[in-house]
Amino acid sequence: MSSLILRAATRALAPLLILLSLFLLWRGHNEPGGGFIGGLVAASAAALQGIAFGPAAARRMLWLPPAAVAGVGLAAALLSIVPSALFGLPPMAALWSKVDLGDGAYIPLGTPLLFDVGVFLVVVGSVVALIAALEHKPE
């Protein structure tokens, strides 16, 4: 598919969608969003890229092969279980620490965030893997 309008629009839209997906991932714990939704948005950015510029471009948006990204995501989700075990808590119990920014403002960081990042990566990796494989034209 070689539509000039689509390609021009994709150049602008795809990075915006990626930004949006990260934003959704980050705020998901307090506002609508989260790893699953963010992952789907990022995957749709990759799908758009693939339709406009071909499957290779879609794969290039990720640093690793898409299936590997999904694997890294699973590993991250599993890794988030470990800290609670080290503290002798039940497996998967959430641990939080607050990073102080001064002025009473702080960023809470915790194992659920790592877990959510894992979810994000699994969704992105899996969907992009399928879409890129489907867009790939057999010779």
Added chain:
Amino acid sequence: MLSVVLAPFAASLLAPFLVARLGDRAALVLALVPAALFGWALANLGEAYPGRVEATPWVPGLSVPLSFNLDGLSSLFTLLITGIGTLVVLYAGGYLKGHARLGRFFVILFGFMGSMLGVVLSDNVITLFVFWELTSLTSYLLVGFEAQKPEARRSALQALLITGTGGLCLLAGLILLAEAGGSWELSDLALSRSWLQDSPLYVPALILILLGCFTKSAQWPFHSWLPGAMAAPTPVSAYLHSATMVKAGVYLLARLEPALAGSEIWLYSLLVIGAVTMLTGAVFALLETDLKLVLAWTTVSALGTLVFLLAPSDEPSVKAAMAFLLVHALYKGALFMTAGNIDHEAGTRDLTRLSGLARVMPLTFAAAAMASLSMAGLPIGLGWVAKELIGTAKLADDIGFTLTSATIANAMVFAVAGIAALSPYLGKRSEAAEHAHEAPWTMLAGPLVLGALGLVFGMLPQLAADALITPAAAAVLGQKPVLAIAIFKGVDWKFLLTLATFAAGAVIYLLWRRFGAAWRDASAPILARGPDRGYDRLLAGLASFATWLTRLMQPGVLHRYVGASFVVVALIVLASAFRGRFTLAMPSDGGLVVEWAVILLTGAAAIVTALATTRLLAVTALGVVGLGVTMIFMVFSAPDLAITQFMVETLVVVILALVLIRLPGFQLGTPQQRQGPAALLLAVAVGTGTALLLLGVLAEPFDTRLAEWFAAESVPGGQGRNVVNVILVDFRALDTLGEITVVAAAALGGLAAMMRVGRRRADAPPQSNLGEPR
């Protein structure tokens, strides 16, 4: 006692390294393990009555402890398992000298030894079952040890299927037994006879347990796996398939005798099945020419005798059973090992080609002769048991049956003792005997020790009685019996009957020498229709049934799968709608304009989907339906759901379009096949059903406890205000972990499928472009 059971497993893990380092001599080191356990069992003989229970927690959540009980019965079995085990390990070192898989052999053999010890020592029924199944599994691996031979694989599978099916019955039976008896510990169940036998669960439990025991102990009609198991190397036949594992069923019957025996169903099923097995085994033993098969059939016969003896559950017969159990293990282990020696040194086990071996293999002959004397009926041998048997036949109306079947079987077993011990060794030297020579000492120690022990116990019966038989019988009977054994009780009619049995046996032996070949020819067509044939038929039937079922359930056509799922959904919903109280909530407020607009849009898109003339239009219209659903979520303020639904719908349209484009021969304008009226009916049914279901759900009061709890705990417990996400990544993170695993696995599966398609296409010859429109 836990360490006693675990010791062979530890040896099992060490065995390959020892074999790699020491070669065949590893057997000498490994034999120390069962020898030490034998010593432990001997040292604990004194305290074997009334028994000692030790428990280690294992699965506390299900209250299944690793509890073990050492009483007279388990002592007897432990001594047999470890004692014969020591000799068998030594023997295997010689028999399998230089075998490439000797290490693997010892891994499985010691695994079996530990499992068998577990069976006879377990007090908890679940623990017992676990070890029981482990013995079936290790037996499977040992029978199939020579896996390059098809008949070994077939026999192994047959043994596994028969004992495994029995094992499943046994599990069900044991669970029913524990429910009815009120305890999961065998030592408690032994005291529960009074209320257990009144329970309605008694009969089903008994039948299932009997099925488990009969399959394991090769009772008719489940016996066919045992002769087949002779495909195993001879040490295995001597150990598993004569001395120990096949006695597990007998062991369990004896163990459960205090709880289950006494009813008519127990008495008659054991009596009849035992007698039939006893006679079948004895007859078939006379019809074989393979020495190992002859011995295997006498083992079947002996197992039948044991079951038979356990039927009346009075003192003399239980004592007789325990005595016979000990004697049989000794002489049959020895005879199998001598058969192995002949096979190993003369190169054949065919009785028609073996004679005159006594000169070249004198020690093997000595061992075989001692074992045969015991088998044929020295005072503590079968003859003695026969006499005791008559004492058990105090059931006046059964005396004919009991006496006749026991006497006939004894006469035939007497003849077989001659066949196994005399015919290969005496007479003029056959061709096979010419280049035979005596076996190495490791292969002579076993049969000589076991044969000699049989003789010693025969001459000093009180020794065996005090140390082994009385405590074992005490455990079975639940009381301490006094056992007086006299070698010669004076001439009465029982003694005369024994003499008559010997005479009949001698006659049968002479007849066999003369007419054996004719008997075999005459019986061959009948034997071809036995239970073994039935097993083959059953297996073939199972395979074709599975094929039929798979074709029915997995037609490989997508719309049949979807159709089947929808039919089930529609039936369940409609059936529950017409069944009992089912009130519908009727929305009364009329709804907002925006709601109606969304519903109209979604409905219109659905109709377009159904009527679409091309597939691409259908997919796009389906996407619009999804967007309608998204808007419904928005209207009812569920933003997370709405965004997810929106993204999923978008990606689904993209993926479906990509799939459609890749379909062979797909064109943008390809018309869609119209579905028939059946599809319309199904769609209406599912739609109506779902609508009814939702209205019904709305009519029920909504339980808000869970929602309120999550809303209240979200910030303090989960550090987040978005309840949905807190549930996903914190409260129910395990669910999410499972889901993302599924997502990743599905992606990998899809990738693999597409790579195959791509490869197949690349391999296919190039197709002509002529037919394709521009």
